[in-house]
Amino acid sequence: MARHTPSRLYPPVWVMLTLSTLATLTLGVGLAIFHYQQQSKVILSTGETLFTHISQQIEQDLLRLYQPPIQALNLLALSDLTATTSLQQRLLHLPKLAQVLEDNPQLNSLYHGWPNGDYLMLRPLRNAPLRTRFDAPPQAMWMVWNIQRSGGTAEAVYVFLDPQLQVLAQRITINDGYDPRQRLWYTNAINSGAQIITTPYIFFSTSEFGTTLARPAAGGGVFGADLTLGQLSHTLANLQITEHSQLLLYDPEGTVIAYHDVGRILNVAQGTALRLKRFNELGSTLLAGLAEDGFRQERTARLQMEGQRWTLSQSRIDLSGLPETYLAILVPEQELLAEAYRIRRHSVWITLIASLVFLPAAWIGSIRLLQQRR
Missing domain, CATH: 3.30.450.20 (PAS domain)
Structure with a gap:
């Protein structure tokens, strides 16, 4: 006479279904987070490469601007x-x-x-x-x-x-x-x-x-x-990375010689001499805060300013025979990582949709398997 395995040795059906559901959701969310982190690293690394490209583009424009009249x-x-x-x-x-x-x-x-x-x-x-x-x-x-x-x-x-x-x-x-x-x-x-x-x-x-x-x-x-x-400002406007990016060229004293919004360079206040502004006078608290660290900075950093994180690049444009010039690029990380945010959001939705589609099949399969074992 065959031995009959008591049904109490098997976990209840609802436990199996709950565990499988949690495992699927955990796997999906984990993959979404992993993809987001990897995509963020790639975008930030690409951003640094893009900053280097912009700097090289500005150097070429300065050479094209100065060299012919010098010759x-x-x-x-x-x-x-x-x-x-x-x-x-x-x-x-x-x-x-x-x-x-x-x-x-x-x-x-x-x-x-x-x-x-x-x-x-x-x-x-x-x-x-x-x-x-x-x-x-x-x-x-x-x-x-x-x-x-x-x-x-x-x-x-x-x-x-x-x-x-x-x-x-x-x-x-x-x-x-x-x-x-x-x-x-x-x-x-x-x-x-x-x-x-x-x-x-x-x-x-x-x-x-x-x-x-x-x-x-x-x-x-x-x-x-x-x-x-003036043409340098139009170049910066064309190189603007995101909607709220800040790009400017300035001399060692902080006087702005090119800005993506060229209309804000000139100081036209009544009763004052017409002159170029320093970059802490452009009406931007972001740039004013940056100026406190000094105008001759050379760095790549991530800063928390104005309630959000910014990716910053400050570098010297060092060309023989030309005036000492600095380039500053600031990009809000929320805008820079917009694609990573989109991928993370889509990954979560794909996980949820996949769960809704495949979990019922898993539930039915689990129930039938338990019934066969009993």
Whole structure:
């Protein structure tokens, strides 16, 4: 006679079902968390690679911005323009100056200052507001500002030219005492004996911001060029990683030379001199807090600021011959890890749906197995 195994040796059905349900849910949630953690690591690592790529992109843009006008000034320094003594002689040299300005649209103007205080500047009138500012004829595409000194007096003349550099109008303008020999770009270039680049500032005549490149001329005096920096801000805007990312370029003193929101760079408060802001003046408590650690930081870090975590990269753009410049990139981790959050959320839902689909089959199978064993 066969032995009959008492049914009390087997766990109750509800216990088996509960254990299998918990095991399935635990496995699913565990896999979701594991995938989230791995995805987060990959995204954060990719973020650091992306920061490096942005830094390299900015370096390339700075080289493209500065190198061509630097090379052009090196050639102009050998020009015999320095030997001219009258406006008519100087007008003959305009084609090569205009060519430099056409080849370098980032240049606001090109000029030369003589040791005796004479001055010649060529400026392209690229838009209607500029023509209006200088009361130029509608067809004018170029403007010459010439200052000539003789017998202790200085005569200043505006000459307006068409696209072919033919004179449209000429008028004597008010001499406001401008003397190139008293300007920093002139004195710094003479004292250094080499090419110099000034710190960024606001150009008085056009209210654009940029920097001045200058170098001594072989025949005496100094050649200079005003280089606008507005395009760098558009580059940062195009490189913005997420909606609320912060990207800015600044000098060692914290003066911002490029920001993804270019309209916030200029200090236009009534009663104050027009100037570039420091990055703790941009109206961002995030950047103001960052400035407390110093402007010359180089680091990659994760910070808790403004109630959330940020991934931060601060690095120096170190290019030979160019001004010392720093790049700061800040990205909210919530936005940077949005894809990881999405994968985690989808993994949990997939686990729940799979449980709803497969657990009933597991329950039925468990019940039948227990019935067979009994």
